[in-house]
Amino acid sequence: MSRLIERLKAAAGSEWTRYVEHDYIRKLAENRLPEAAFRHYLVQDYLFLIQFARAQALAVYKSRTLGEMRIAKASMSAILDTELGLHVRVCAGWGLSPSDLDEAEEHPATVAYTRFVLDAGMSGDLLDLRAALAPCVVGYAEIAGAIVADVRSVPDHPQAAWTEEYAGAGYQDVAEAARRELDRLGADGIGPARMARLERIFTTACTLESAFWQMALDAAQPEFAT
Template sequence: MKRYPGEAVPGLIPQDSLFARLRGACATEWQAYTGHAFVRQMGEGSLREECFRHYLGQDYLFLIQFARAYALAAYKAEALADLRTAGLGMAAILDEMRLHVSLCQRWGLGPADLEALPEARATIAYTRYVLDKGLAGDLLDLHVALSPCVVGYAEIALTLRQSLSEDHPYAEWIGEYAGEAYQGVARSAVATLDRLLVERGGIGRMPALIATFRQATRLEADFWQMGLTLSA
């Protein structure tokens, strides 16, 4: 049987988890995502405000579609535990959106303004890919497609937290995703993948799951690029 070695992140991703194995199999794409210029500049505090503002607006629209993905997960649930997981995932996303509203208020943008923004191509490509995976596949396919976002933000924030200073312009964003509440959401997502792998086919599904994870990770990098270049 082919081995899929894992790559751990202490306190977040256990080495023997499915997520660690997916991350290890897509190491090049994962580094391009988590080490993207947008992320590096945000950590340095040098990211242009207009880039961050564009990203935040699109991420608000992105999260609306991700909330729909968790609603789809609830519909596809075959056990009460899966219904609860979907409900908690949607609640976490709706809570996350409050951060976006809070940050965008400094530019005079409220929830209605954010909802009225046109979706960028990168936003449409990523969110519809996730929804399509969920519609065509099962709960495991859907949660694998969601995981680069859910867990990736937690990992990125842990790395960026090391460069925080009192006057860092993006301290609130970094602190939100590095905080225990969001880190708990990410750890729960990692555990859900492990449970679903056992319940829904085992290791023989790895090639297809890796392909899904790789594409979702590439689309994450494209989303950062959209923010950096202000593309529509």
Template sequence: MFNGFYARLRQQAGDDWQHYVNHAFVRQLASGTLPAPAFRRYLIQDYLFLIHFARAYALLVSKFQTLPEMRAATSSLNAIVNELPLHIRYCAEWGLTERQLADEAEAPETLNYTRYVLDIGHSGDTLDLLTALMPCVAGYAEIGIGLLKDPHTRLSGNPYAPWIENYGDPVYLSGVEASLTLFEKLALTRGGESRFAELAEIFTTATRLEAAFWQMGLNAAATPS
């Protein structure tokens, strides 16, 4: 799954990528030791993040000019919009109501990340925008697959097992595969090779913002309520 132009960008991100996919937040999810306040903070902000993520995909649809590309991007947009009610139900299991989610202010990390992606989308082309989106789309799949294959991941009795299993689920992974296929096509047709340095900078910046999002959750557990 993780090959081609995407794999080169991932490799170029180097230590920033490893810091993202192996962040302490992720490792504590795997072991079941993540403090509940850290996960609740993440869930709330992830809900707000998903709204802007949907906006970014709506922007992507509007920037395409061929129907097959529009359909591919619309499929991803619909997946995110349909995920929001599921996210709300999952949050309810953690004592978070939809009103709480909607009333929460966006954290600086959420603002930084989502507005960066949207700015890239408005100022660049479809390849720029999808490059900014891929660390989240494909990164979560890599994390999900990696945790499920890791013998040190504890699923039995782990309150975070449903989260882990969701991002390694075949349905989710098929959506990621479709996004990667679209991305690889764009890299070939929109001069990706000649733009590698600038695209790598976008990809790595989004990767750093992903890691900061994890850290935001951990910081919530260390801050007195």
């Protein structure tokens, strides 16, 4: 049997492809991404990370074993104690202060995906929640791995640090752990109805991730500029 993540990606089909090959990603890889788009992305991604921490807290609640609880707690701690601080430092390099981040309002695209993830977890079980998170956790690793050579070919690429972070061994290990956790949670067998639900969750999450990229591109358009 193929890994569960591969089954979910195959079921999502064009929605997965649209997400991982979005025009935002192509522009980033080719150093054609407007600064305004990346700055807007950084702010919204900071707000997303806060909700991501909440999702990991929900994963603790939804866990059936101490092992599952510890996995979720470690992920939540990594976000709250490390990743948010790193994000603030990256944002500082783009002229964004901590107050800029804390005072920003969530864009509807940010709300749509993060609350969908939380709802998937609240209304379902831990596997539902992990399926909703997988496009983000696994997708970023695969996206960065696919574009890192292009980014490295551009001297002083402005998004080099961002790309290297997700293409690096540390984050690739995080993504692989997420793939393994999906397999473990589904190891007892997934019937047709259950699989259909997971596919719907995963596919919808891919669609909402694409909308997140598009939000950043739209912010760079003159009519949206501030």
